[in-house]
Amino acid sequence: MHDPAYKLLFSRPRMVRDLLDGFAARSWSGLLDFESLAPLPASFVGRELQQRHGDLIWRVRFRDDRWLYLVLLLEFQSTIDAAMAVRILEYTALLYRRLVAHDVLREHGALPPVLPVVLYNGRRRWTAPVEVTNLLAAGSEALAPYQPSQRYYVLDVARAADADLPAGNLVSALIGLEKTRDAAGLREALKVLFDLLRRQKDDELTQAFVTWLHQGLRHAGRLRADGEDPLAQLRETQTMLEETVREWTREWLEQGIEQGRREERALLCRLAARKFDAGAGEGLAAALAGVTDPDRLARVGDWIIECATASELLARVRGDNGSGD
Numbered sequence: 001m002h003d004p005a006y007k008l009l010f011s012r013p014r015m016v017r018d019l020l021d022g023f024a025a026r027s028w029s030g031l032l033d034f035e036s037l038a039p040l041p042a043s044f045v046g047r048e049l050q051q052r053h054g055d056l057i058w059r060v061r062f063r064d065d066r067w068l069y070l071v072l073l074l075e076f077q078s079t080i081d082a083a084m085a086v087r088i089l090e091y092t093a094l095l096y097r098r099l100v101a102h103d104v105l106r107e108h109g110a111l112p113p114v115l116p117v118v119l120y121n122g123r124r125r126w127t128a129p130v131e132v133t134n135l136l137a138a139g140s141e142a143l144a145p146y147q148p149s150q151r152y153y154v155l156d157v158a159r160a161a162d163a164d165l166p167a168g169n170l171v172s173a174l175i176g177l178e179k180t181r182d183a184a185g186l187r188e189a190l191k192v193l194f195d196l197l198r199r200q201k202d203d204e205l206t207q208a209f210v211t212w213l214h215q216g217l218r219h220a221g222r223l224r225a226d227g228e229d230p231l232a233q234l235r236e237t238q239t240m241l242e243e244t245v246r247e248w249t250r251e252w253l254e255q256g257i258e259q260g261r262r263e264e265r266a267l268l269c270r271l272a273a274r275k276f277d278a279g280a281g282e283g284l285a286a287a288l289a290g291v292t293d294p295d296r297l298a299r300v301g302d303w304i305i306e307c308a309t310a311s312e313l314l315a316r317v318r319g320d321n322g323s324g325d
Helices: 004-009 013-024 047-053 084-101 104-108 141-146 170-179 183-200 203-220 230-248 250-254 257-275 278-288 294-306 310-319
Strands: 032-039 057-062 067-075 114-120 153-156
Touching (some): 004 257, 004 294, 013 153, 013 170, 084 104, 084 114, 257 294, 278 310
């Protein structure tokens, strides 16, 4: 299952920065100029790579002015993709093809390095090989130099040790919420998140977390405690969330639930415009006018990722009768 709310979180630069700084590039993040961190424009990435991967390709400069490209995959399935290393190799090859087409090789004399990251939140431990050579049959040593070789970094959210979660890091806060199993832990995890978001002053990032909390926590059934009602915990989560959001912006709450839905619809339209074109965003805005059902909005997020064309996306949205069929 692909969670559009989760992908929305990692469309924000601060989340990608904290993923690199606190996890994937922790030991060498000082070499990176995070002020240069930016997603690759959809027009640059190209439709072939975009269809397979969405918009989760970022680039950041090293402090010596070289570029590093980040290929970010988010996996929400309960089964492990044993061939993930091959998928990563394919995405990297497609990205390099685009870079060659844009004369990067000719202008700079070399292609930039790529850091593939798999962010996984399934229930089972990630066991797939992280190096593509581990998927190849053993052969003659003479053939070894001719075989592809690439590895990827995997962050297995459920297995991340608390001691390995850096403080002041939004990805750490996200993992803390993912791992919460009781009301006391939830209160503490939410407090950490709220304090970090207050300091960020990033309305879109805050709204992405609001969307994730309302959809992801509720639908994934992650809150469990012996002898306690999970629904009661969810109600408590929503109450605490609304109390904190009231401190951030009183006007947002005064406008009520519909304002939140308008923000969610606007975010979906921006994602559609970013993946396809401005016309797709405008068409989606018209199709979603007045839609308040969170399940329908969640399906639209899935379709933005899955659909290959704007017309396919709009056809699905306009044909949705609210049942999900």
